[in-house]
Amino acid sequence: MIEISQYGPILRFLMGRTIGEQTVYTMACYLVDGLLIDSGPYHTGEEFLAALQDHPVEHLVNTHHHEDHIGNNHLLQTELGLPPAWAHPLGLSLIRNPAPWAKKMQAYRQIAWGEPEASQVVEVPNQIQTAHYLFDVLHVPGHSPDHIVLLEREQGWLFTGDVFISERLNVVRSDENVNDMIRSLQDLVQEPFETIFCASGAIRTDGKKAMQAKLDYWLTLKEQCQSLHRKGYTEDEIINHLFGAESRLAALTEGGMSRANLVHSILQEV
Numbered sequence: 001m002i003e004i005s006q007y008g009p010i011l012r013f014l015m016g017r018t019i020g021e022q023t024v025y026t027m028a029c030y031l032v033d034g035l036l037i038d039s040g041p042y043h044t045g046e047e048f049l050a051a052l053q054d055h056p057v058e059h060l061v062n063t064h065h066h067e068d069h070i071g072n073n074h075l076l077q078t079e080l081g082l083p084p085a086w087a088h089p090l091g092l093s094l095i096r097n098p099a100p101w102a103k104k105m106q107a108y109r110q111i112a113w114g115e116p117e118a119s120q121v122v123e124v125p126n127q128i129q130t131a132h133y134l135f136d137v138l139h140v141p142g143h144s145p146d147h148i149v150l151l152e153r154e155q156g157w158l159f160t161g162d163v164f165i166s167e168r169l170n171v172v173r174s175d176e177n178v179n180d181m182i183r184s185l186q187d188l189v190q191e192p193f194e195t196i197f198c199a200s201g202a203i204r205t206d207g208k209k210a211m212q213a214k215l216d217y218w219l220t221l222k223e224q225c226q227s228l229h230r231k232g233y234t235e236d237e238i239i240n241h242l243f244g245a246e247s248r249l250a251a252l253t254e255g256g257m258s259r260a261n262l263v264h265s266i267l268q269e270v
């Protein structure tokens, strides 16, 4: 499934694999001024390629190396003749040769998004100039070590990849670093933006407020986790105390996304 929507000069491609009647784990790529931000999951490749026929792409940038963001790098480079993608230096080897980590993905990731093929990628510059816009590239580790976001200061746009997702997110991946995420959010809220374009597909014109709300929520959660930890609560007891129980997602994702991951990551710094 691919749905295309337009927000001023920005196109949003919302995409996901349809299994039976259901489209699972959708994500969004954005195209602005010839710059494609992320290439989507492998399983949506042919549909995405067809959708791009009327929309010229000159450059591709990957916000981070996760499979739903780089899955069609190879296809678009082969079929559209795109130059090597841009990504943060920490993501280069993971994008050039994804097999070692992609083979270990949990079933839900294999089913929903699929394994990306190897593709060409080079270090992203500090700024990306397109015909009409200038994007500052900001490194915001936490969701992954190589995560970047793109800031267009004049327009007040921030392309956030997977940094935002939602204000009160209380499950994270097992490889996320929540304390890094908090520091990245603290940096980001100082920047001049209003509208955020999220890889979840959400476009929020109250983006600064939403980002601040997420930061405040996580700072409160961090304080609560640390306080309970000092009182001798185990991680399981902290989850039950703060949330009542583990999230349903934990079982569905084989522990890939869980509250246990969130609490455990926070308590790496006490």
Ligand SMILES: [Fe+2]
Binding pocket: 064, 066, 143, 162
């Ligand atoms: Fe991600």
